[in-house]
Amino acid sequence: MTWAKDWVGSSPGTHIWLLVIGITSLVIAAASEGLGQFLVHRTSSNIHELNEHPLPSLLISGFWIERPESFLLYAVMFELLHANVERWTGTARWLLTVGGAHIAATLASQELVLLAIEGHRLPRSMTHVVDIGVSYGLAAAAGVLTYRLRPPWRYGYLAGVLVFFGIPLLTGATFTDFGHAIALAMGFAAWPLTPAAAEEPPPEDGTGPADRAAGPPPEQRPESPQER
Template sequence: MLAPVKGPRISQARSAVWAYVRSAPGTYLWLGILCATTVAVHHMSPAFEHEFLRRRSTNIHELSTHPVRVLAASAMWTGGGSWLPYAVLYSVFHAQAERWLGTVRWLVVCGAAHVLATLISEGALAWAIADGRAPASAVHTLDVGVSYALAGVVGVLTYRIPTPWRYPYLAAVLLLFAYPLTAGATFTDLGHFVAVLVGLACHPLVGGRQRVRNPKETGAVGPG
């Protein structure tokens, strides 16, 4: 027997991947920036990396002096570690949300979750410092990354899932993000939970999008 020709299948797979990437341009542009910044961090010395990221961190000190700059800059760094988990999470959650909501509404959800979760969690930390429950040095605590925006998108995707499966998904999400609050919660744990609630509060942006937005996803065809 002749071996099956793999060329056309590989070409089709590449076309499918490229089509998926093009359907969520904001997600993969952001992911590309994160790839570049992650590589950059890996080439920094530990001492330089800490100072570099601190100036781009949404800690209390930087928020009080350069709020707009650090709110934007902090969303472009992963804080080190591996980039591949972000590639998976962005493809599973962000890409789906952007394809469903459209780029503008998806960005609104990401921005709202990132900004509100940051301000509320850092406000809680400032309160703890003022109350003596956290050291004064905590005003410089490193806080960069994209997890708040991701948590917000995880929350808003609740409305993408049809009933009755929506409710187990929602219960699992709330349990996943609420549990850390019961066991030695940090300000980032609070931020993640707030971000999920912000995503759920973005229900008005979902209007008319409870069903699949793109007819190609259902095989439906428009009028000829």
């Protein structure tokens, strides 16, 4: 099917990422309960792993999901969000946006966990909490996709995104909900990286490019009074 090949070829990063998640999901599904728990903890970007293995834990945690049965749902979300954003902005800018959001949201959310532990609002066992998944990257892609839509669809989509991520944040938010909000905000902030930022707004004076290139019209000299 040519259309499927073209679609995958136009968003290679999305589908490579999805392929890796599919493989790791199969590993979790086939592993024993003990091995599965070891893997999700070992690949988490929690406080313990960030202290012990900061760079690997930040990167690897984005290639695992805790429940393999959710893979099909994530596949749909990848096609709707990541693939469209990558096709529109290009692989490099897409990767910079979602990768940066994943890292920033992970670090910020775990800092909140650390502060809560130090303030005795969370148990110290939360330093080993399972923190893996791809949702921060999806939240960032959802933010970027806002600029892909034209009004009035943009406003309806934006309202839906804000409600989806805002309600959990306002009703008993977890550290993951804060991470989603940070990633979404970074997606919104990535507007300069989108093709929409390169589109020149129409001039306010109503002149076209040719008129502006020609310069201002010559001044009209007042006619001298004619002799009678």
